[in-house]
Amino acid sequence: MSFAIRFLACLLIAGRAILPASAQETEADLYKAETIVTGTVEPERSRGFAAGALQVLVKLTGQLDLVGTSGAAALQKQAPELVTEFSYEDRMKDIPVHDEQGTRERPYFLRIRFDRQKFDHALAIAGFEKWIGKRPVVAVWLGIRDARSEYILSRDGEGGYSQRLVLDEASKLRAIPIILPDDAQTAVTFADIEKGNRQTIEAVSLEHGADAVLYGLLEFDGNAYWNCRWSAYGEDVDVQWSLTGVTFDRALKDRIDQVMSVYAARARQQ
Secondary structure (H helix, E strand, O other): OOHHHHHHHHHHHHOOOOOOHHHHOOHHHHHEEEEEEEOOOOOHHHHHHHHHHHHHHHHHHOOHHHOOOHHHHHHHHOHHHHEEEEEEEEOOOOOOOOOOOOOOOOEEEEEEEEOHHHHHHHHHHHOOOOOOOOOOOEEEEEEEEOOOOEEEOOOOOOOOHHHHHHHHHHHHHHOOOEEOOOOOOOOOOHHHHHHOOHHHHHHHHHHOOOOEEEEEEEEEOOOOOEEEEEEEEEOOEEEEEEEEEEOHHHHHHHHHHHHHHHHHHHHHHO
């Protein structure tokens, strides 16, 4: 029985699916971007538009390998013509302005919405294929072992605040909705993740509305970096990765990127 069929069966038995807020993303949200700029005037504004266009390009196609290509550069150059609205938020809004600081040099969040029809047309002209279809809802099971303890990253636990923030940002950036377990859950243990007990991990993931699983172990190396090993699987997907001596930001963001790439490639083949 395939992962997808077992998933549907569990939903029928349970009568419900608890999806994360990020899973409710609409297609319009795929055309939103956020970046950081210095000041609110040119040339920073255009630079921000170009950075936002690249975010949306990767999100719409699921193809990281487009970054740095001539086609991506051409689309970024068109970015100001594709913007339908934008706004700024001062990142230092709660800090008084000092004379020596000035206002033009303050950092801002630049939030951008691109016009869907114009952006899709630009994609087509560049020869890029849009990722059509449902994005996988991914249950993330991460065992963290640091210098003091070992625990499972949860959506409401005391430990792993920074790791949780990184995963949430990566999920939004790539439009890959994720589910983190509740801190009170006991069905999956740290040992299940460390030993790769797929049967248990999959069963609990299905009960909570996932149609793919990403599980791994993140271990502090005793110096300043982390080692990690990951597995991702779902219908027709079964891949493993490992990294050593990296920041936890890279260990987490890279895995969401890889899940996006794998599922986007699979969608293009169908």
